[in-house]
Amino acid sequence: MALVNEHFLKLPNNYLFADIAKKVNAFKTVHPKTDVISLGIGDVTQPLCPAVVEAMHKATDEMATMQSFRGYGPEQGYDFLRDAILKNEFLPRSIHLDRDEIFISDGAKSDTGNFQELIRWDNSIAVTDPIYPVYIDSNAMIGRAGIKTEDGHWSNVIYLPCTAENGFVPALPQQRVDVIYLCYPNNPTGTTLTRNELKRWVQYAQKNDALIFFDAAYEAYIQHDDIPHSIYEIKGARKVAIEFHSYSKTAGFTGLRCGYTVVPKEVTVSTLTGERLPLNPLWNRRQCTKFNGTSYISQRAAEATYTTEGQQQIRQTIDYYMQNARRMKQALKGIGLQVYGGDDAPYLWVQTPEHMTSWRFFEQLLYNAHVVCTPGVGFGPSGEGYVRLTAFGSHERTEEALERILRFY
Ligand SMILES: *Cc1c(COP(=O)(O)O)cnc(C)c1O
Numbered sequence: 001m002a003l004v005n006e007h008f009l010k011l012p013n014n015y016l017f018a019d020i021a022k023k024v025n026a027f028k029t030v031h032p033k034t035d036v037i038s039l040g041i042g043d044v045t046q047p048l049c050p051a052v053v054e055a056m057h058k059a060t061d062e063m064a065t066m067q068s069f070r071g072y073g074p075e076q077g078y079d080f081l082r083d084a085i086l087k088n089e090f091l092p093r094s095i096h097l098d099r100d101e102i103f104i105s106d107g108a109k110s111d112t113g114n115f116q117e118l119i120r121w122d123n124s125i126a127v128t129d130p131i132y133p134v135y136i137d138s139n140a141m142i143g144r145a146g147i148k149t150e151d152g153h154w155s156n157v158i159y160l161p162c163t164a165e166n167g168f169v170p171a172l173p174q175q176r177v178d179v180i181y182l183c184y185p186n187n188p189t190g191t192t193l194t195r196n197e198l199k200r201w202v203q204y205a206q207k208n209d210a211l212i213f214f215d216a217a218y219e220a221y222i223q224h225d226d227i228p229h230s231i232y233e234i235k236g237a238r239k240v241a242i243e244f245h246s247y248s249k250t251a252g253f254t255g256l257r258c259g260y261t262v263v264p265k266e267v268t269v270s271t272l273t274g275e276r277l278p279l280n281p282l283w284n285r286r287q288c289t290k291f292n293g294t295s296y297i298s299q300r301a302a303e304a305t306y307t308t309e310g311q312q313q314i315r316q317t318i319d320y321y322m323q324n325a326r327r328m329k330q331a332l333k334g335i336g337l338q339v340y341g342g343d344d345a346p347y348l349w350v351q352t353p354e355h356m357t358s359w360r361f362f363e364q365l366l367y368n369a370h371v372v373c374t375p376g377v378g379f380g381p382s383g384e385g386y387v388r389l390t391a392f393g394s395h396e397r398t399e400e401a402l403e404r405i406l407r408f409y
Contacts, residue, residue: 007143016133016378020362027366037401038372039328039389042187044252046320048301049313052251055304059297073293076284077104077260081299085260088306089245095232097262101280103287104302106294107259108217108246113138114290115213115242115261116179118282119269123178126158128170130188130379130386132215135181152381161382162189164351168340169197176208182231183215185222188379188388189349190325190341192227198234205240211267212241217259220250220318222344230262238264242279249346251305251314258298321346324391324398331402332389335409346391349376361387369404 020040028036048056062068076082082102090097105111113134116125121144127135136154139145146156153159158177160170168191173180182201185192193201205212212231219229231237246259253259263283268276304310325342332339338351350373352361358375365371365387374390376383391398 005141007141010145010147011137011140012148016374019378020372020374023363024366024372034370036366036370036372037393037397037404039393039398039401040372040374041390041392042374043254044249044317044321044392045394046252046317048252048256049305049310049317051304051307051310051313052301055300056297059300063296070296073296073299075288075291075293076100077102077294078296078299081303082260084303084306085245090230090232093230093233095230097232097238097264100284101262101264103261103263103283104294104299105259105261105291106257106298107248107253108215108244108261109134111259111261112181112213112215112244114286115244115283116142116144117286118279119179119211124156124158124176125179125181126160126173126177127181127380128162128183128186129159129381130162130376130383131181132183132187133379135213152377159381162186162191163382164338164340168349169193172200172204177210179211179213180205181213181215183217185218185227185345186341186347187218187345188347188374188376188383189386190343190345190347190388191349192222192224192344194226195228195233198228198231202231202234202237202240206236209270210240211269212237214241214243216243217246217249218345219245220314221322221346223322224344227344232262232264239266239268242267247302247305250318251302251310252317253298253302256298256301258294258302320395321391324393324395327398328389328391328402331406335406337409342391348389348391350387350389352385352387355385358384358387365405368408369401371401371404 081104082099085102116139121142125139136145145154148154158173162168162170168189214231231241231243243262247253263280265278265280267279270276305314328348329339329342340349342348358377362373362375365373373387376386
């Protein structure tokens with residue numbers, strides 16, 4: 001008899017986006033002719049840029065002849081991509097990393113979900129709230145999160161609320177924690193931390209011997225100079241932080257798959273007897289055992305984002321989305337809504353009017369404006385009273401959605 005990993009049974013089986021789809025479908029059944037616009041999508045919509053497509057065609061042709069065919073690649077990723085990352089992402093910010101501190105992945109979701117395997121089940125974890133659900137759920141799967149209580153909190157997780165009251169800047173934990181998940185620019189709130197605010201977290205980690213898992217999936221959307229693109233811009237971070245990157249939102253790779261994780265050699269963890277061990281060789285070992293590399297074609301595609309044309313083309317697409325974000329923020333503020341984020345991220349975090357619940361406001365927007373948003377409470381207890389809107393739509397559909405919302409209010 002095979003016994004189930006009971007921790008999986010603790011995960012709630014109602015998934016946020018399935019619940020949303022159910023409610024949207026219920027609406028469409030009753031109003032089959034109504035055109036519904038989604039501002040809830042967490043996926044990009046613009047196609048891959050020409051430089052990337054060209055690189056993929058070329059890589060495909062290479063795979064077609066025996067001389068240039070590539071089979072299994074290095075589990076850590078090809079040197080051409082690791083070197084392009086060092087040269088284009090880190091050196092311009094005066095961050096000096098070695099090639100073997102960069103691990104190419106098939107995206108940041110897998111790595112942010114898997115990295116917790118390297119630490120014992122009884123470490124304490126802290127998360128900002130609201131939060132990208134992967135961080136908690138992956139910890140729940142090995143029993144580290146405890147159980148989910150009635151009020152939506154996991155019993156063993158330390159929550160750091162981010163709300164309008166604290167300007168979406170989480171307070172340092174009252175107690176010592178072992179691991180802290182930070183994601184900036186943030187999904188879902190679209191807010192950021194300044195260099196000084198992030199510095200406090202690095203100092204906390206140094207003082208408390210804690211690890212920071214830093215998700216930088218949206219760094220390409222940053223528009224302001226005082227917001228760090230990488231936690232390694234902060235002195236001392238290379239001793240305490242692991243950083244996750246993705247080409248998904250940067251270059252539209254959500255369907256293509258490529259990302260990378262930075263594991264500096266100085267980051268160490270402790271044995272029960274107090275011996276310090278670097279995480280870098282452990283992650284290398286984990287990847288060599290469980291991961292067989294990202295496809296050659298995807299890695300050539302990622303490399304192409306660093307060419308002059310590639311850089312210019314992906315920048316154009318990000319500007320396109322950020323133009324939506326600006327329009328949305330301006331229009332929604334114009335009708336008196338409290339709107340956060342959207343300045344350095346493709347997400348807007350909108351406070352519901354008159355203390356309505358997230359789901360109530362979701363339904364109001366759906367039934368009155370025929371616009372779909374994402375209820376904030378789905379991202380954690382502190383998301384109650386907010387909804388998330390995304391800037392990933394087309395200009396035309398975004399404008400139309402705004403007009404409908406404006407007409408209703
Ligand atoms: C979209 C997103 C990612 C990227 O995930 P991929 O697996 O690389 O597509 C990572 N973190 C957050 C918070 C995201 O929203």
